[in-house]
Amino acid sequence: MKKILYLPVLALLFTSCELKELPKSEATEEDIFGSEKGLKNYSNSFYRNITSGSDAYKGDAMTDYSAVNRVNDFIIEGAYSREVDELKTLWTWTTLRNINQLIAKCTSPNLSESVKNNYIGLARFFRAWFYYDKVVRFGDVPWVDHPLAVDETDILKAPRDSREVVMKHIMEDLDFAYQHITDAPGDGTTVNKWTALGLKTRIALFEGTFRKYHKLNLATQPEAFFQEAVEAGKLLMETGPFSLNIASDPKNSQRELFISEQPVKKEVMLAVAFNKNQALMNDANWWWTSATYGPRLSLVRPFINTILNSDGSSYTDRPNFEKEEFYDECQNRDLRLAQLIRTPGYKRGGKAAPPNFASYTYTGYQPIKYTLDDPYYDNGGFNTNAVPLMRYAEVLLNYAEAKQELGTFNAADWSKTIGALRQRAGIVNGVSALPTKVDSYLKNTFFPTVDNPVLLEIRRERQIELALEGFRFNDLKRWKSGDLMANVQWTGIYIPTLDKPMDLDRDGTADVLFYDGSKPIPAIEGVTKVAVGGANNSQTMTGDNHLQWGKTMSRKWYDNGKQYLYPIPSSALVLNNQLGQNPGW
Structure with missing residues (x-):
C-alpha cells in the first residue's frame, strides 16, 4: 500500500458522489470494487481523510502543560459557541459515506472472500477510528453503517444514537478488522x-x-x-x-x-x-521553532517537575528543588527530559543551542521531540521525518x-x-x-x-x-480532570535575580538576561534581553522567582463540565432539530 500521506488520484473522484454517476471513461463500479487494485486505490483515500502527521505534532497546543502565545477559544469564557466555524469541519460525514461505500459494494464474485474481507476490514478499521473521534468530541452521534439512499430521509431527521450503541459497533468493527485484515505491517505506514x-x-x-x-x-x-x-x-x-x-x-x-x-x-x-523527492514534507520544525507560525508552545514547570530522577526517585524530593537553576534541574534525570526539551549540551547545526528566549520559549522548556537539529528545516515545510x-x-x-x-x-x-x-x-x-x-x-x-x-x-x-x-486533552477529559486546563500555572525556570546575565547551559557564554520590564537596561552583545513585568507584558515572575507566562490570560473550565463535549453546531440543528444539544451549550 502507499504511504498514509499519499492520496491516489482515483480517490479524488469518489469523495462526494455515487460511483455509478461517474463517466465510464474514467471509472466504473466494477473497475473499483471488482478488482483488488481498485479496492486498494479506493481504500488508500481513507488514510488522508482520517488523520495526518500534523494532527500528531500539533495536537497538544491546548493542554494543561502547554504555555502558548494565545489561549484557545475553547477555554476562554464565552469565546466558544455552537456557531463557531471549526464545528462545521468537526461535524462532517463525507468520510463515513466513502467508507460505507466500500463496505456495501465490496461484493464482487470475481474476488476471493479473503480479499474482500481484507478491504472490508480496512474500511471498518477506519470507520471505528472515525466514530471514536466523533464520540470523543460529541458523545452521542448518529450511527450510519451504509451509504444513505436518496429516500432515506428518516435517518437524516432522527435523534442521535447513544454512545452505548455506537461504542458497541466500534468494538465490532475493530474485532472484524483484526480477524480479517491480511496485509502485513510493511513499512510502518499502513494499517x-x-x-x-x-x-x-x-x-x-x-x-x-x-x-x-x-x-x-x-x-x-x-x-x-x-x-x-x-x-x-x-x-x-x-x-x-x-x-x-x-x-x-x-x-x-x-x-x-x-x-x-x-x-x-x-x-x-x-x-x-514524508519524502523530499516527491515534494511531500511536513512543517514540524517551522511549527516548533517559529516566533510567528506556531503557538510557541513551551512546557511548564509543574509538568517538568514530575519527570523522575535517574535513580527512580521523585525530582520534587530533592532538597530545595524549587531553587535549582536550569542547568542543575536537568542533571541526573530521566533520559526522556533531554529528548523532549532543549537541555544543557543540546546543539543545533553543530552549535550550542540553549532555550531560545529571543523568539520562542516563554518558560525555558523548549520542545525538540519532533524537530530536526539542522536549522535549515526551520523556515517552512521542509521536514522529511x-x-x-x-x-x-x-x-x-x-x-x-x-x-x-x-x-x-x-x-x-x-x-x-x-x-x-x-x-x-x-x-x-x-x-x-x-x-x-x-x-x-x-x-x-x-x-x-x-x-x-x-x-x-x-x-x-x-x-x-x-x-x-496529541493524547493529553483526551486523557484529561476521560479522567474528568479538565479543570487542570485552567488551574495549572504556566511557570518556568528559576531566576535567582534580575538584571544579571545567565549562562543557561554553563558553557562559559552568557545566554540571556531577565530584567525589570519597567526599567530600561543597556544591551549586552550576544545576550538575549527578556523584560519581566512592566506595562502590557505577559512575561512575569512568581513570588518565588520563577518565570510565569500568561498570568493575565484568562482560562476557564466550567464547573458544569460542559467542555467535556463539544456543542452540536447550529447548522446541523437547523437541518435536524432532533439531534438535541449537549449539556451546557
Missing part, C-alpha cells in the same frame, strides 16, 4: 491487524475511564471496556511483532522514533511518512492502566510495561517492583482524587512518555 488491536486498546481504555469517572449510567459497565483493552493489549504484546526501540545510544532511544525519515518499525505501529500515530509504548501504557483499573495489575505486569519504559529511559530503580508510596507533588498538582500509588505512577508515566503526541 494491519496489529494496528487494529492497538486502536482497540486506545478506544476501550478511553471509554472505560470516561464511563467510570463521569459516572455514566449505561448498560455496559466500565469494567467490560477495561477487559477489552487488557485482552487486546495482551494479545498484541504476546503475539505481535513489536517491541520498544533501544538505540545504540540510549539517550536517543525515544527521540529517534520522531526524527527518523523512515518509521522505526520495531516500535512504531503506524506512521505518516516520519510522524508516529501509534506506538507500541502506548499499547503498554493502555494495557497497564486498564489492568490497574480492573484491580489485577501485578509486579510482573509492571516490569513489562511501566518498568520497561523507565528502564529504557535510564531509570535504575523501581523498574520491577510496584510502587507503594503516593507522590504528594504529583497527586496534589495533577490528580488530587487519586490515592492509589500505582495508578498515580501509571498516569505519570503516560504523561511523560506520550508528551506532545
Whole structure:
C-alpha cells in the first residue's frame, strides 16, 4: 500500500458522489470494487481523510502543560459557541459515506472472500477510528453503517444514537478488522491487524475511564471496556511483532522514533511518512521553532517537575528543588527530559543551542521531540521525518492502566510495561517492583482524587512518555480532570535575580538576561534581553522567582463540565432539530 500521506488520484473522484454517476471513461463500479487494485486505490483515500502527521505534532497546543502565545477559544469564557466555524469541519460525514461505500459494494464474485474481507476490514478499521473521534468530541452521534439512499430521509431527521450503541459497533468493527485484515505491517505506514488491536486498546481504555469517572449510567459497565483493552493489549504484546526501540545510544532511544525519515518499525505501529523527492514534507520544525507560525508552545514547570530522577526517585524530593537553576534541574534525570526539551549540551547545526528566549520559549522548556537539529528545516515545510500515530509504548501504557483499573495489575505486569519504559529511559530503580508510596507533588498538582500509588505512577508515566503526541486533552477529559486546563500555572525556570546575565547551559557564554520590564537596561552583545513585568507584558515572575507566562490570560473550565463535549453546531440543528444539544451549550 502507499504511504498514509499519499492520496491516489482515483480517490479524488469518489469523495462526494455515487460511483455509478461517474463517466465510464474514467471509472466504473466494477473497475473499483471488482478488482483488488481498485479496492486498494479506493481504500488508500481513507488514510488522508482520517488523520495526518500534523494532527500528531500539533495536537497538544491546548493542554494543561502547554504555555502558548494565545489561549484557545475553547477555554476562554464565552469565546466558544455552537456557531463557531471549526464545528462545521468537526461535524462532517463525507468520510463515513466513502467508507460505507466500500463496505456495501465490496461484493464482487470475481474476488476471493479473503480479499474482500481484507478491504472490508480496512474500511471498518477506519470507520471505528472515525466514530471514536466523533464520540470523543460529541458523545452521542448518529450511527450510519451504509451509504444513505436518496429516500432515506428518516435517518437524516432522527435523534442521535447513544454512545452505548455506537461504542458497541466500534468494538465490532475493530474485532472484524483484526480477524480479517491480511496485509502485513510493511513499512510502518499502513494499517494491519496489529494496528487494529492497538486502536482497540486506545478506544476501550478511553471509554472505560470516561464511563467510570463521569459516572455514566449505561448498560455496559466500565469494567467490560477495561477487559477489552487488557485482552487486546495482551494479545498484541504476546503475539505481535513489536517491541520498544533501544538505540545504540540510549539517550536517543525515544527521540529517534520522531526524527527518523523512515518509521522505526520495531516500535512504531503506524506512521505518516514524508519524502523530499516527491515534494511531500511536513512543517514540524517551522511549527516548533517559529516566533510567528506556531503557538510557541513551551512546557511548564509543574509538568517538568514530575519527570523522575535517574535513580527512580521523585525530582520534587530533592532538597530545595524549587531553587535549582536550569542547568542543575536537568542533571541526573530521566533520559526522556533531554529528548523532549532543549537541555544543557543540546546543539543545533553543530552549535550550542540553549532555550531560545529571543523568539520562542516563554518558560525555558523548549520542545525538540519532533524537530530536526539542522536549522535549515526551520523556515517552512521542509521536514522529511516520519510522524508516529501509534506506538507500541502506548499499547503498554493502555494495557497497564486498564489492568490497574480492573484491580489485577501485578509486579510482573509492571516490569513489562511501566518498568520497561523507565528502564529504557535510564531509570535504575523501581523498574520491577510496584510502587507503594503516593507522590504528594504529583497527586496534589495533577490528580488530587487519586490515592492509589500505582495508578498515580501509571498516569505519570503516560504523561511523560506520550508528551506532545496529541493524547493529553483526551486523557484529561476521560479522567474528568479538565479543570487542570485552567488551574495549572504556566511557570518556568528559576531566576535567582534580575538584571544579571545567565549562562543557561554553563558553557562559559552568557545566554540571556531577565530584567525589570519597567526599567530600561543597556544591551549586552550576544545576550538575549527578556523584560519581566512592566506595562502590557505577559512575561512575569512568581513570588518565588520563577518565570510565569500568561498570568493575565484568562482560562476557564466550567464547573458544569460542559467542555467535556463539544456543542452540536447550529447548522446541523437547523437541518435536524432532533439531534438535541449537549449539556451546557
